[in-house]
Amino acid sequence: MLKINNVKKHYGEIQALHEVSLFIPKGSCYGLVGPNGAGKSTLIKILASIIHDYKGEALIDENVLNRGLKEQIGYIPQDICLEEDISAAGNLYFFGRLYGIKGKVLRQRAQEVLQLVGLSERSKDKISTFSGGMKRRLNIGCALMHDPKLIIMDEPTVGIDPQSRRYIFQMIEGLKSKGCTIIYASHYMEEVERLCDHVAFIDKGEIIEKGSVSELLQKFAIPSIFIRGSHINSEVLEQYGSFINKNDGYLLSTQEPLNAMENIIKYCRQNKIDIDRLELVHPRLEDVFFTLTGSSLRE
Amino acid sequence: MNAIMVMELKKHVQDRGLLFWMLILPIIFTVLFIAMFTANTDDATRQQVILSIVPGYVVMFVFFIMISMVSAFIKDRDKGMTTRVASTPISPYFYLLGKWIPFMCIVIIQVIVLFLFGRLVYDVPLGQPIILLILSIFLTxxxxxxxLALAVIVRTENMGIAITQIVALGGAMLSGLWVPLEMMPDFMQAISRFLPQYWAHQAFQDAMAGNIVFTELMQTLLILFGIGIAGFVIAILRYPFFLKRAVH
Incomplete structure (x- = not known):
């Protein structure tokens, strides 16, 4: 549905995107993951048709992305773009009108969206009285007023409470089940892992890997074991694989985790070393990113 | 465009600061300065001072709307609203027009209120009211x-405020809004002819006295219209750069 071919973008001397190519299937939830400054927001703004001065091409259903296609896109920016002294309904009307929705249809759609974002009872209240999470939800609602088929979300859960986060996840799952295509940019790996079926890792303006979440986990995430004990040290572990310090213990990466666990238990029994905790660690996207870049996402 | 206009108007109606800057302050200044300059003067002089100060202060204070315009654009830019609106199908022309028209409404209301104040309190003549209205619209x-041009050019609100002060106060001083033009040096009188304040002030005074001639009126309207159009063209040309700053 959405195709990006060799997209390049410079800000003066700084190269924000370098030959980025992606194919985003219709109806999928596609995660864009990378650290701050990786180029996610630039790519998102190109896809939302805000940035036009780039090289390469972006196509929606084989049509070159331009102003005429904006009605198909709902863009949810990282910033909360709401008018603080206007009511929730007033803000929704504003964005609805920008897409040419009027009169009864506008009011009806605003009510539907308010219900969707769980703010029906606050429709007449000014935004300045809302919590951060409520503002985030309404920020998403504003992009849904014109019922877009492609929804582009740029860090939609930054700085919100768990309740609102859960609400947003439910909303996204609802949009997915309706067949909307969603692009979800975030640096929260656990969110991407939960919501997205495809993911592209972006770092320093380049797509370093892309694919379905399960494929990437299988391909790149090395199984690991977490071990903690008062006398467990590097001497004990170095014979079984590479390891790093984590949460007062060690994270041991090995291709044969079960064998390694068995051997560690045996070794500790023989040498009367107590083990407080020993567990198999389920591979995560965070580990994929670490494998690919050699650095953690939040570094 | 209507969406932007409606939203802007709603915001302006709630902005009490705007009411102070656009109406209360000019009225206070008009009253104070008329009181100052007409103390111990005869009736003829008093009338002459009033006839200069009322339209003069109208012309001077309308320029302060530029601060609100700069502030509105910079706030939109900084909170991401400019970028957000750019993601919608609305074109930059309509975005600029949608932001612009509400400010025109405010200024026209300001001009009418200030002239009515002059009429009610100081009994200033409104000899050619239709021409006064046309002049007010063109000045607006x-x-x-x-x-509008300033709002998309400046990088910060403070820069906008500083330039507005220079344009409004400097222009007022050079155009004879404070001191009668005849009392100013020749070179300053020559400079004044390049300023819209001069033309608007002269035309307002003539129209109030009911003796503005057609060619003079047309000349003034053309100058005012030309400057306004130049502002809009500059704003259109500069908008892509403004959007770039908003996006990054």
Whole structure:
């Protein structure tokens, strides 16, 4: 549905995107993951048709992305773009009108969206009285007023409470089940892992890997074991694989985790070393990113 | 465009600061300065001072709308609203027009209120009211056109405020809004002819006295319209750069 071919973008001397190519299937939830400054927001703004001065091409259903296609896109920016002294309904009307929705249809759609974002009872209240999470939800609602088929979300859960986060996840799952295509940019790996079926890792303006979440986990995430004990040290572990310090213990990466666990238990029994905790660690996207870049996402 | 206009108007109606800057402050200044300059003067002089100060202060204070215009654009830029609106199908022309027209409404209301105040309190003559209205509309167009250009050019609100002060106060001083033009040096009188304030002030005074001639009126309207259009063209040309700053 959405195709990006060799997209390049410079800000003066700084190269924000370098030959980025992606194919985003219709109806999928596609995660864009990378650290701050990786180029996610630039790519998102190109896809939302805000940035036009780039090289390469972006196509929606084989049509070159331009102003005429904006009605198909709902863009949810990282910033909360709401008018603080206007009511929730007033803000929704504003964005609805920008897409040419009027009169009864506008009011009806605003009510539907308010219900969707769980703010029906606050429709007449000014935004300045809302919590951060409520503002985030309404920020998403504003992009849904014109019922877009492609929804582009740029860090939609930054700085919100768990309740609102859960609400947003439910909303996204609802949009997915309706067949909307969603692009979800975030640096929260656990969110991407939960919501997205495809993911592209972006770092320093380049797509370093892309694919379905399960494929990437299988391909790149090395199984690991977490071990903690008062006398467990590097001497004990170095014979079984590479390891790093984590949460007062060690994270041991090995291709044969079960064998390694068995051997560690045996070794500790023989040498009367107590083990407080020993567990198999389920591979995560965070580990994929670490494998690919050699650095953690939040570094 | 209507969406932007409606939203802007709603915001302006709630903005009490705007009411102070656009109406209360000019009225206070008009009253104070008339009191100062007419103390111990005869009736003829008093009338002459009033006839200069009322339209003069109207012309001077309408320029302060530029501060509000700069502030509105910079706030939109900094909170991401400019970028957000750019993701919608609305074109930059309509975005600029949608932001511009509400400010024109404010200025036209300001001009009418200030003239009515002059009429009710100081009994200033409104000899050619229709021409006064036409002049007010053109002056509004000019001021807000310049304001629009300034709003998309300046990088910070403070820079906008500083330039507005220079344009409004410097222009007022050079155009004879404070001191009668005849009392100013020749070179300053020559400079004044390049300023919209001079033309608007002269035309307002003539129209109030009921003796503005057609060619003079047309000349003034053309100058005011030209400056306003130049402002809009500059704003259109500069908008992509403004959007770039908003996006990054």
């Amino acid at each position: 167009f000019t001021v807000t056109g310049v304001g």
